[in-house]
Amino acid sequence: MRALKPGDPPFVGGYRLLGRLGAGGMGVVYLARSTGGALVALKVIRAEYAADHDFRARFRREAEAASGLTGQWLTPVTAAEPAAREPWLATAFVPGPSLAEAVTLHGPLPERTVRALGARLAEALTEVHAAGLVHRDVKPGNILLALDGPRLIDFGIARSTGATALTASDVVIGSPGYLSPEQARARGGDIGPPSDVFSLGCVLAYAATGRRPFGTGTAAAVIFRTVHEEPDLDAVPWTLVPLLTDCLAKDPAARPTAEAVRDALSGEDDREHERENDRENDQERGSAEGSAGEPAGRHEAGGADGREAGREAGGADGRTDGRADDWLPPSLPRLIAERSSAVLALPDPSPSPAPGPGPGPTTLVEQPPEGPAVSRRRLLTLGSAAAVVLTGGGIAAWAASRPSSDGDGATSSAPLPRYVIGLHADLSGTDKAIGRAQERGARLAVADFNSRSRDGRAFDLVLKVLDDAGEAKRAAEVAGRFVADNDVYAVIGPTGSASAETAVTRYEKALLPIVTVSSGDDLYSQITTRAYFQLRPDENALSTPFIHYLTHARKSRRTAVIDDRAAGRTSWQIVKDLAAFPPSEGTTTTHVVPAGSEDFDTVAAAVLAADAEAVVYGGSSPHRAALCARALEEAGFRGTRMAPEPVLQAAFLTEAGPAAEGWVISTTYADPAELPTAARFVAAYRKRFGVRTVERFAVEAYDALLFVAQGLSELSSVEPERGAMVRRLRATAYKGLAKTIEFDPVTKEFRWVNGLFLHRIRNGTPDFLGRYDRVKEA
Known part of the structure; x- marks a missing residue:
């Protein structure tokens, strides 16, 4: 929430304005409080638009449509005045974050949460469609998260399915990335309930993934993909793919109904439990009417049909089995609690009456009788002692998080400053698997840092993720967006080498620290850079593990180097280094395979003729390395076989088959599952992301982000500034899970000896041996 601006009125329609929740082209949404203490989200349409008859008609329609909807996952309208000079509408205030904000801050949601989210949103849409309405703007920003479930908000463009469109026929209504193909084509007459189902699928x-299924970019590009291309569901949990594929069908008639989506995502046991709970609630309400003699209606806690009172004692919908209030991952209830607790700091409403001549506002919704004024110290506890909806005279907050004042009036639970760290990643291109792993590792690092005790932490971290698809042009655009965002103090990335140089130049000019963990280009020596922190050894260092291993672990006096000319610089560097520094002070022989040839049998025969004790493949192609492995196997070579990191792909293991067994690969990444210090990280990673194996460069990204966090912490009480961060990080040493991150005081380069590792192929899979200089003889 932001403070009111000087031009904002103190009161609207009898409600006192407390702050701004958001603003758009059409109007402003305020947090407001009635004279009785009820907190509402009050939407005011701008006067210049209200003068337009169509806009005013749409606003009236929103109020009328929303006032007839009372479902649990919809926000009830409490009052409205469409005839005012600036029409306004008041709805129950939900203090939780939007789905968009939650995913931005904490990453994709686990499958269990996605299923619960989908089932409840589908239930909300079922009610909307049964009323003859279409929402038309189902998107993450219009979904608020509460402890008991989501709330679908903003019916500003909802209309009756039988109504005539109020806008021109060629105007697209909706949000690109979430609108349906029929919306994208601006065919108003074709837009019905299936359009909302398509948006729900998006x-x-x-x-589930943190990415839009039709990508990002210009609105025109996203709309084109929505109409003509298939969605990207690669990262969606496989159990959800069939349903989402059906929801995202181009033909509206082929999509399931909202009710069918709800049934597909809800187990029959849950539905039976809900039916049983509804019967119990009906009986309780009937008993209350008979014994207390008061009508069933809004209670002080504020549900439209008294549901909220039932939640106070039990679960989110009256349950006592704890099912409803544990649907969110652990990080989000904390965020909701922070938002709820922040409401406690709001000022009490002025005791003087709101100004304004004549009678009160005309309302489309009958307001409940006002109770006595409620002070900010009064807490409304819902679910398992946490707030969900602020309305009807209650204030949502965690009872347990009531702030305690110290001498100067500061509170121990006051929110900490938030510093943003960017992640510049390839999430949809050729390196998307590595980019996704880095995003996951970074998100775990943010969650771990923010969970630390406040005694040793002066700020919270926020992760901002942007995708460059592995393209140089988009990498420059992503860098420009991070540079322009003054809240970003450092960036992790880019993922691959193809986009690194262009991006690094942009970051360097802005002195915005850029920390890369997977790009192998030696940009530090190519660019006069202070802001570039390369935490991965470049290709010039890949030969070092070969020489060390063949000197100290598996001695080789006669080493053969296979110079695969298809690899270009990689092969040249390996041949050059092993010729200059022969392992075990012995001899090396070089055997060339032309770039256009796949004849490795000839060089295999030459290796045996040279009586070589070890072979180093100087290339980068998994396919060609597999040909080399098979040729050596068939020739009967039984010595040590080694290759650089680019070879270690599934293609090498599959194509080489048994011939890959025993190969030793030099890499710049570790396997955290084999690191005792990373056991907690591995367990958390597997649980949060539902995977068995921690992907490459995930733990390195985790370490990199906490390295940046340590740099921010070492600035102490100094206000963070990009130039200061550059200097601080260059002097910072951080002991990570995979390696120690530190820089040479003279050259200012990363101490690459800490970042080179060895793997051996065993039983068809890579077996992590450890840091190259600590591997003992097998």
């Missing part, structure tokens, strides 16, 4: 794909 929302659930985003919730």
